[in-house]
Amino acid sequence: MTDVRTIEVEAVTKRFGAVAAVNSLSFQVAPGRVTGFLGPNGAGKTTTLRMLLGLVRPTEGRATFGGVAYADLDSPLRTVGAALEAASFHPGRSARNHLAILATASRIPRARIDATLDLVGLSEFADRRVGGYSLGMRQRLGLASALLGDPGVLVLDEPINGLDPEGIKWIRSLLRALAGEGRTVLVSSHLLSEVQQSVDDVIIIARGELVHEGTLSSLSAGDSLSVLVDAPDRAALAAALSAAGFTVTAARAGLVVVGVEAEEVGRAAFAAGVPLSTLHRQSSGLEETFLHLVGGDR
CATH class of the missing domain: 3.30.70.120 (Alpha-Beta Plaits)
Known part of the structure; x- marks a missing residue:
């Protein structure tokens, strides 16, 4: 069995009726690097991430963390932190309360709540109801939820969406720092320009199939x-x-x-x-x- 920080997608296919949203897709994501998971809208990125996180069952193949399915991880939130684009929060709860519920469910020390809120820049707004948050603040809260368990793997779906230029600069620096600590960071986007200043490697898919895998500099070869x-x-x-x-x-x-x-x-x-x-x-x-x-x- 390989390191659970290594994401392994092996010949994964997902069909919805006659439509193959993902078709025989295989790739690996290594720890200590920021990997961009790229493709146009509708390419199959979110479906792939949902299969990786056990939210969608593959028609064929498997997506694991070092050979271990998400559902079989001993402590999922401490191993994998995920923030999907469609993440929603109860509008009547505060950010602190939202994280407290997650911490209790996963037996995470309460001290991590304040530390994580500070890390994503939400300490000042921690007790404000999420219903009044901007899209950028919701993105930060989604990231806080992913980081709460101090996981070795981060899976982030369109994390830059809704952030202002200062927020984009901040998250790029944060992703680099997290990878520098030896974590695996997988970031999806439909635009290379959004992530090219922060990624080491790229995995590009189109129409549910792999079209390129390698370092960012390998794109220049074409x-x-x-x-x-x-x-x-x-x-x-x-x-x-x-x-x-x-x-x-x-x-x-x-x-x-x-x-x-x-x-x-x-x-x-x-x-x-x-x-x-x-x-x-x-x-x-x-x-x-x-x-x-x-x-x-x-």
Whole structure:
């Protein structure tokens, strides 16, 4: 049996009638790192997390913590902290009261309540009714619920949703700190831009299937290098570049040459005696690579 801090999803499939929300999905999430679980809305992220947390039964396969199903963990709240996007709280209860109920049910020391409220920045509002909380404050309370048992694994569904810029900066720092303590941190999002400053690894799914797994930097390997170039005599430029063996396509702002550096394009134009008005390197970037993987560029 592996470390219970290691999330293991093994050939998981979930069908709702004839629709496969998740299809033969496999991946691992290691401790000590922040992993982004990414994909467009409807890709199957929340369904996968619900299967991992025992809220939905897989049609096939299994999702465990080091080989142990969530329902079989000795102390679930002390092992896994989870905050799902759809988490709801009784509007008449305070944040302190909500955490007190969780602490009592899981035999967690009451001292953890104040410590956790302070950690997520809710101490000042701890005795205010949750019904008056903003979306960002509810997100913080969901995170407090996940952290209450001081777990080794955190599973967070869209945790940045509803936070202001200061809150986003805060949660990024917190996630990095938690992973630095050796915890496993799995964060779902439908936007790479939301999490790319805080994650080490990415797992990307689309239409319920895995399309990429690796480090964040591994996405850069799929960048498509191109050069945008233009000249007062665009036809002469196109002829010179084609004669040099480059693949050239027309764009509104000029000509696009794929798979070469700008210096090579400039030399070819100079050799042909064609003066240039535009010459710069283009790269697809992480977000564009992500959109290409999930089909968002279509």
